[in-house]
Amino acid sequence: MRVALFVPCYVDLINPEVGVSVVRVLRRLGVDVIYPEGQTCCGQPTFNSGFFDEARTIGRRFLEVFEKERFDYIVCPSGSCTTMVSHYYPFVFKDLPEERERSEVLAGRVREFSDFLVNVMGVRDLGARLEGKAVFHCGCHQRRELGVLEEPRGLLSNVGGLDLLDWENEELCCGFGGTFAVKMPDVSTAMADEKIKALEKSGADTLISGDSSCLMHLGGRLRRTGHDTRILHLAQVLDDGKAG
Amino acid sequence: METGKPARKRETEDYRREGLASGIEGFNDRARRAVADEQLHDSIELFTHKSVAGRNAVLDALPEAPELRERAYRIKQETMANLDRYLGQMADAVEARGGNVFFAGDGEDVVRYIGDLAQRKGAKIITKSKSMATEEIELNRRLEEDYAGLEIVETDLGEWIAQLAGDTPSHIVGPILHMNLKRITEVLSRTAGEELPPDVEALGSFARRRLREKFLTADIGITGANFGVAETGTVATVTNEGNARLVTSVPPVHVVVMGIEKLVPRLMDLSVFVRLLARSGTGQKLTVYTNFITGPRQMGELDGAEELHLILMDNGRSRLLGTEFEEALYCIRCGACLNVCPVYRQTGGHAYGSTYSGPIGAVITPLLKGHDEAKDLPHASSLCGACWEACPVGIPLHELLLKLRNQQVEEGLADKAQEIAFKGFESTMKRPVLYKISSKAGRLAQKPLLRDGSVRPLPGPLSAWTDSRELPPLAEKSFRELWKEGI
Numbered sequence: 068m069r070v071a072l073f074v075p076c077y078v079d080l081i082n083p084e085v086g087v088s089v090v091r092v093l094r095r096l097g098v099d100v101i102y103p104e105g106q107t108c109c110g111q112p113t114f115n116s117g118f119f120d121e122a123r124t125i126g127r128r129f130l131e132v133f134e135k136e137r138f139d140y141i142v143c144p145s146g147s148c149t150t151m152v153s154h155y156y157p158f159v160f161k162d163l164p165e166e167r168e169r170s171e172v173l174a175g176r177v178r179e180f181s182d183f184l185v186n187v188m189g190v191r192d193l194g195a196r197l198e199g200k201a202v203f204h205c206g207c208h209q210r211r212e213l214g215v216l217e218e219p220r221g222l223l224s225n226v227g228g229l230d231l232l233d234w235e236n237e238e239l240c241c242g243f244g245g246t247f248a249v250k251m252p253d254v255s256t257a258m259a260d261e262k263i264k265a266l267e268k269s270g271a272d273t274l275i276s277g278d279s280s281c282l283m284h285l286g287g288r289l290r291r292t293g294h295d296t297r298i299l300h301l302a303q304v305l306d307d308g309k310a311g
Numbered sequence: 312m313e314t315g316k317p318a319r320k321r322e323t324e325d326y327r328r329e330g331l332a333s334g335i336e337g338f339n340d341r342a343r344r345a346v347a348d349e350q351l352h353d354s355i356e357l358f359t360h361k362s363v364a365g366r367n368a369v370l371d372a373l374p375e376a377p378e379l380r381e382r383a384y385r386i387k388q389e390t391m392a393n394l395d396r397y398l399g400q401m402a403d404a405v406e407a408r409g410g411n412v413f414f415a416g417d418g419e420d421v422v423r424y425i426g427d428l429a430q431r432k433g434a435k436i437i438t439k440s441k442s443m444a445t446e447e448i449e450l451n452r453r454l455e456e457d458y459a460g461l462e463i464v465e466t467d468l469g470e471w472i473a474q475l476a477g478d479t480p481s482h483i484v485g486p487i488l489h490m491n492l493k494r495i496t497e498v499l500s501r502t503a504g505e506e507l508p509p510d511v512e513a514l515g516s517f518a519r520r521r522l523r524e525k526f527l528t529a530d531i532g533i534t535g536a537n538f539g540v541a542e543t544g545t546v547a548t549v550t551n552e553g554n555a556r557l558v559t560s561v562p563p564v565h566v567v568v569m570g571i572e573k574l575v576p577r578l579m580d581l582s583v584f585v586r587l588l589a590r591s592g593t594g595q596k597l598t599v600y601t602n603f604i605t606g607p608r609q610m611g612e613l614d615g616a617e618e619l620h621l622i623l624m625d626n627g628r629s630r631l632l633g634t635e636f637e638e639a640l641y642c643i644r645c646g647a648c649l650n651v652c653p654v655y656r657q658t659g660g661h662a663y664g665s666t667y668s669g670p671i672g673a674v675i676t677p678l679l680k681g682h683d684e685a686k687d688l689p690h691a692s693s694l695c696g697a698c699w700e701a702c703p704v705g706i707p708l709h710e711l712l713l714k715l716r717n718q719q720v721e722e723g724l725a726d727k728a729q730e731i732a733f734k735g736f737e738s739t740m741k742r743p744v745l746y747k748i749s750s751k752a753g754r755l756a757q758k759p760l761l762r763d764g765s766v767r768p769l770p771g772p773l774s775a776w777t778d779s780r781e782l783p784p785l786a787e788k789s790f791r792e793l794w795k796e797g798i
Contacts, residue, residue, distance in 0.1 A: 074790050074791075076740075076746075079750075079789050080750050080785050080789050080790075081784075081785055082783075083788060083789055083792075084786075086790035086793075087790070087793060102791070104791060104794075107741070107743055108740045110737075113733050114713070115694060115713070115716075116716060116720075116733060117689075117713065117715075117716025117717040117719055117725065118717075118720050118733045118737075119720070121734065121737035128740070207694075207696055207697070212696065239656075240653045240693045240697065242653065244693025245693075245694075246729075247692070247693045247694070248775075249773070251338070251690065251691060252775040252776070252778065252779060253339065253342055253343045253346050254658060254691070256779040257657040258657060258693070259780070286781070287776070287780030287781040287783070290781040291781050
């Protein structure tokens with residue numbers, strides 16, 4: 068099994084430890100991991116703000132970089148960036164037959180990290196251990212466009228020492244929404260506060276997600292409001308809670 | 312009624328001015344006030360929680376719900392593809408039963424038609440059941456301003472209280488969910504001219520007495536239409552209070568104001584939509600009253616209005632036919648997308664500055680009125696997709712919001728600073744070398760800004776983040792650097 072890593076730009080620049088954990092977990096399963104170094108960003112920030120031309124330029128570059136490589140799957144530790152490639156590249160290229168076809172081919176081969184582990188590799192238990200009481204926040208793209216919700220939960224339920232708790236209104240968005248967080252900061256922050264209230268009520272000491280962007284938002288608000296909640300990406304948990 | 316009038320006028324005007332001026336800042340300013348309003352937040356929480364829980368329960372108990380949703384989408388798709396033909400069919404069917412049909416291009420046409428009709432009939436009192444189409448064109452205000460001596464009375468309890476308070480609905484289904492019992496008691500006490508107890512039964516009983524007088528003396532009754540059936544000319548209304556029955560059967564004249572998108576081709580189609588509407592909107596299997604009205608009272612029939620006028624209102628809708636925004640016309644106004652929307656949950660409906668709030672409001676307001684009047688609304692969403700998931704007709708509301716954002720960019724309406732920023736972003740991201748240099752430069756630049764592991768609060772555009780949230784710094788080494796060094 069040969070996998071091309073797609074490491075979202077903010078993971079590359081802000082949370083590189085998440086990418087490192089992904090590599091370690093995949094290698095432990097005997098996966099041959101490559102990292103196409105020409106990759107930058109999938110273009111989602113431009114797309115979400117309505118700048119479709121700019122998104123297409125960045126998308127074209129993404130197609131070129133990955134088409135050059137030989138791999139079975141592209142794996143990405145973000146439900147949101149995976150969705151950009153799997154759902155929204157075909158969407159922005161829908162009127163350009165050649166690129167649409169290319170994007171559809173790639174869309175069929177890109178997998179969110181937990182989706183790949185469970186549905187391609189058939190793994191449910193990685194033998195990981197992490198002491199704590201955790202809630203899992205599923206990013207909205209992962210939940211709705213990808214429909215990959217049970218996979219991360221299943222993986223987490225098999226982590227030794229980890230108590231996975233229910234929390235209220237867990238389906239609600241964290242309020243990040245890309246540029247939404249700075250365009251509508253009051254609403255965005257109020258959305259984070261609602262999640263944090265539910266987190267407090269659950270009694271969890273750890274917040275886990277498959278999207279570092281949601282974690283950056285909820286984490287940023289948690290820290291500002293004086294919470295010391297442990298914040299981990301799913302890949303770090305499966306890598307025994309390593310922070311890098 | 313009388314005591315409420317001056318206040319109504321003033322507040323209505325304020326609302327309109329704000330609605331017209333709503334740029335990006337318009338939504339944010341209103342949202343900021345809403346977010347700080349704890350009473351509002353509690354009211355929204357109470358209403359949406361009840362609606363969502365109810366909706367989930369009844370839909371879970373309906374195994375064919377996903378199939379119904381798919382069928383509803385297909386029926387609407389087919390209707391819109393042949394809307395001209397179906398509208399003609401409906402008009403013919405209504406006329407064949409002795410009804411009158413009027414095609415209204417815009418709100419002005421509707422106001423003139425009803426105003427002139429009222430004058431011809433010497434009408435003084437008009438009762439109305441809940442109708443978003445008439446809210447959209449501010450029918451009450453315009454009729455009362457242009458036709459002296461005409462009294463319009465909303466008869467849906469929530470709408471009536473909103474009318475008395477000089478307020479506008481803040482939710483498609485629960486118009487006054489933003490008001491608590493204290494506020495409702497104030498409004499009704501003012502109308503009663505005496506202190507009423509803050510007790511639901513006492514208030515309900517006062518409303519009932521007062522509304523009965525209006526029901527029985529009304530000269531004309533106005534309703535909207537939840538559905539119009541092309542093959543039979545039937546207008547369907549669903550209510551829980553039974554007010555639509557009194558509005559349509561007591562006065563001699565019944566006027567229906569129906570948005571042209573409310574059409575379905577066949578009576579059988581209602582077996583799909585009626586099952587979805589109440590479940591999605593209020594969590595009921597069926598509303599308490601479901602009325603089918605086919606033309607005016609016929610020979611030998613015991614009830615129904617003597618005269619029926621069906622106004623088929625366009626008001627910007629037909630412009631969307633055959634465009635990438637056509638799906639916005641599939642909406643059946645159930646309000647489910649509002650109830651699940653995490654933005655609506657924080658702001659309520661008034662922050663949108665439009666008759667229609669929540670995700671569907673953010674989509675159809677700019678489509679019906681133009682971007683100038685609602686430039687901010689397509690951005691009032693985190694694109695979480697909860698609206699699309701909840702929509703009983705499967706409208707991809709989040710994608711329509713994206714397309715509207717794109718339309719603003721294409722039409723040069725996007726904020727200039729944003730345009731420059733994204734041009735720069737594009738140019739960096741298409742060149743890996745530039746991306747690498749920028750990230751290194753960023754790491755150097757942030758050094759003096761770091762404090763306790765976070766970037767300290769920043770001035771300028773990034774303050775929108777750092778005012779309320781910590782910003783993590785760029786890592787010492789990027790993933791690509793770590794990869795090169797060997798993992």
